Amino acid sequence: MRLVGYGDRMSVPAGGEVAFRISTDHPRVRPEIVRLRRGGGPRHGSAPVEEPVSADLPATVPGRVQHTTSGSHAVTAPLSPRSGLGLALWFRPTLPAAERPLLAVGALVLAVSGTGLVLRDGDRVLLALDVPVAERRWAFAAAVLDGPTARLELHRPGLPVAAAEAATGSVTAAGPLWIGSDGTSGPGLGRTFNGGVARPVVGVPWSAAVTEALACGADPLTLLDPATTSALDLGVDPGGTRVPDRGGLTTGADVHHLPTRGVPGPFWTGTERDFRAAPVEFDALHLHDDDLADAGWDTDLTWAVPADLPSGVYALKITAGTGPTVDTDRIPVVVTPAAPTAPVLVVLPTWTYLAYANWRTYAEYETERLTLYGEDRGIDERDRWLARHPELGRSLYDVHTDGSGVCYSTRLRPIVNVRPDYYTPTTRGFRHFAQDLLLLDWLDGRGEDYAVVTDDEVEQQGVDLLSRYRVVLTGAHPEYCSAGMLDSYLEYTRTGGRLMYLGGNGFYQVTARHPGVPAALEIRRGHAGVATWVSDPGEEHLSATGEPGGLWRLRGRAPNVLAGVGFTAQGFDKGSGYRRTAASADPAVSWVFDGVKAGVGDVFGDEGPGLGGAAGDELDRADVALGTPADAVVLASSVGHSERIALVPEEVDHGYAAPPPGPHPKIHADVVLFHRPGGGAVFSVGSIAWSTAMSHAGGDNxxxxxxxxxLDRFKES
Known part of the structure; x- marks a missing residue:
């Protein structure tokens, strides 16, 4: 991609400002603001729809290539020059082959590789210890420079101490103290240690006896003068971005690029799994060379959003080049209303967009997906570009270069799959952002008066925001949400609000905003649910909040409690239709099917783009045992699913009995309707594919x- 960019936010209130960062090798870029009305592209079978919007932007802006260096680490302010120094650190390598820094003071670097330890002063090797380190096992390294000699030690629990000593001549160290890095940077993955680090100690030279005591877990401040010693406490405030120094050598360190925190250190006993219960045992950072909190690009232009601009989805459309070499990118931003005047509110599930942001498996596992789909669906070429740029951060469905799961995702980077023309192979076209634009296009076609917000606004403003609207519509896949968001939706429906959950696999995964990096979200997969990785032992709790991660269902908050349906199955071969139930003929609910050709027992919704039906992709069903209200009416249930549609893990039967032959009876989507005490109501469709099917035949279906x-009844009654 020769042209790409991102904004400093995904939503902005009318009257606010949003800054855009652009990278291109074209000399000039032409910017304009457009309103996105509908997603699509050549491979979607329908054209995108956008409208130009008057904006006070320059005709062109200079083009420049902007680079990102990823890699988490911690760093202090510079230390004054010193000729004698002691360095020590516990470490747990997860990708030990390449040499990577553990600790550095200026040019003095203690590094580790698969073959052992090395102490360097710039390019000069002062001392090396050729003893292999074990992958994913804690070890302790110490280097002491005292006058003209240096000593290097490696302590591995259960093994003899490995040590080396040599004359080095006088060495002076000065500069910042780096943890997991040596401060060098360049475009691409950072030169960062991959693995856990804990209990770093830096101070004046110390004896071999002190090294032995530190390796046994002694507090360095009881062995060394606190005034001249650094003992950074990496376990403090795991949701923050700064760690204190218990000693007096530094004022503390800044933690950059979101290493995994709230994780066990070398002295974890396993008695507690919650870092809040035993903080001294959860004193490690798990660093990765592809961690990213902010791509760090400079701003190229700022859009001052007019105060009277209607709420909706807009984009900075940037174009460069001419003729066959023209390049275009559209950077979306939701403009939220300056004041609530519309009766209908659409909440775009931007936390789910961020969870999937820059998901790389389409390009990295293209061959494996042939088996998953049973056909070659191709991929969006932007995914191939993304695979060549791991420094731009991964999705919450990816793993890091060391194989550990990605649990943080930031919006401050180019996100190539949040684009109106992005092609999703999973659904043969529309999913996530591009699909949710189809819902907005349908509302436009009906002439609806509506406003648009994102998950961020629901998280920040809660029920105060929702209660300003008569009806709230969700996007197709609101999977990731916080406890506060669940509370807000539930309170809204209990106090007269009308919720239309127009998707599937919603309200599923425990998620939190990172307090130290508000642009980032955090999850912990735990050990249940549909997942591409699972949490390591002792890493199930979110560093942002301390709460256990995983599924809301396992916290007693199954989606059924809020929406009447919950995730039950998924599959991507084809979509299906829904069969009307006998209950749908009751006069109290039969109005739902006014003008619908299908009678009781008939099937509707078995057509549409992409998967070819309204019940497809990921499916939700009603279940009173999981919290579906007892008075909820199941209006229709999907039929005709193939054996390629599979139950999600939490729905799989346990015990000795064999499952029934053919598709499992739990594999279906349900359309439900129920009312709440206080006048509220909920309508849920139980399928991600629903809103795609709504676009079939120009919405005449x-x-x-x-x-x-x-929607009409909910607005009026």
Whole structure:
């Protein structure tokens, strides 16, 4: 990609400002603001729709290539020059082959590789210890420079101490103290240690007896003068970005690029799994060379959003080049309303967009997906570019270069799959952002008066925001949410609000905003649910909040409690239709099917783009045992699913009995309707594919009619 960019936020209130950062090798870039009305592209079978918007932007801006260096680390302010020094650190390598720094003071670097330890002064090797280190096992390294000699030691629990000593001549160290880095940087992955680090100690030279005591877990401040010793406490405030120094040598260190925190250190006993219960045992950082909190690009232009601009989804459309070499990118931003005047609110699930942001498996596992789909669906070429740029951060479905799961995702970077024309192979076209634009296009076609916000606004403003609207519509896949968001939706429906959950696999994963880096989200997968990785032992709790991660269902908050349905199955071969139930004929609910051709027992919604039906991708079903209200009416259930549609792990039967032949009876999506005490109501469709099917035949279809009937009733009653 020769042209790409990102904004400093995903949403902005009318009257606010959003800054955009751009990278290109073209000499000039032409910017404009457009309103995105509909997603699509050549491979989607439908064209995108956008409208130019008057904006006070320059005709062109200079082009420049901007670079990112990833890699988490911690660093202090510079230390004054010193000729004698002691360095020590516990470390747990997860990718030990390449030499990477553990500790550095200026040009003096203690580093480790698969073959052992090395102490360097710039390019000069002062001392090396050729003893292999074990992958994913804690070890302790210490280097002491005292006058003209240096001593290097490696302590591995259960093994003899390895040590080396040599004359080095006088060495002077000065500069910042780096943890997991040596301060060098360049475009691409950072030169960062991959693995856990804990209990760093820096001070004046010390004896071999002190090294032995430190290796046994002694407090360095009881062995060394606190005034001249650094003992950074890496376990303090795991949701923050700064760690204190218990000694007096530094004023503390800044933690950069979101290493995994709240994780066990070398003296974890396993008695506690929650870092809040035993903070001294959760005193490690897990560093990765592809961690990223902020791509760090400079701003190229700022858009001052007019105070009277209607709420909706807009984009900075940037174009460069001419003729066959023209390049275009659209950087979306949601403009939220200056004041609530519309009866309908659409909440775009931007936390789910961030969870999937820059998901790389389409390009990295393209061959494996042939088996998953049963056909070659191709990929968006932007994914191939993304695979060549691991420094731009991964999704919460990816693993780091060392194989550990990615648990943080930031918006401060180019996110190539949040684009109106992005092609998703999973669904043969539309999913996530591009699909949610189809919902907005449908509302536009009906002439609806609506406003648009994102998950961020719901998280920040809660029920105070939702209660300003008669009806709230979700996007197609609001999977990732916080406790506060669940509380807000539930309170909204209990106090008269009308919620239309127009998707599937929603309200599923425990998620939190990172307090130290508000642009980032955090999850911990735990050991349940649909997942591409699982949490390591002792790493199940979110560093941001301390709460256990994983599924809301396992916290007693299954999606059924809020929405009446919850995630039950997934598969991507084809979509299906819904069969109307006998209950749908009751006069109290039959209005939902006004104008629908399908009668009781008939099937509707078995057509549409992409997977070819309204019930597809990921499916939710009703279950009173999981919290579906007892008075909820199941209006329709999907039928005709193939054996390629699989139950999610938490739905799999346990015990000795064999499952029934053919598709499991739990594999279906349910359309439900129920009312809350206080006048609220909830309508849920149980499928991600629903809103894609609504676009079939220009919106002239039964899936759209059902949705429109409910929207009309919810607005009016």
């Amino acid at each position: 039964d899936t759209a009619r059902v949705t429109g009937n409910v």
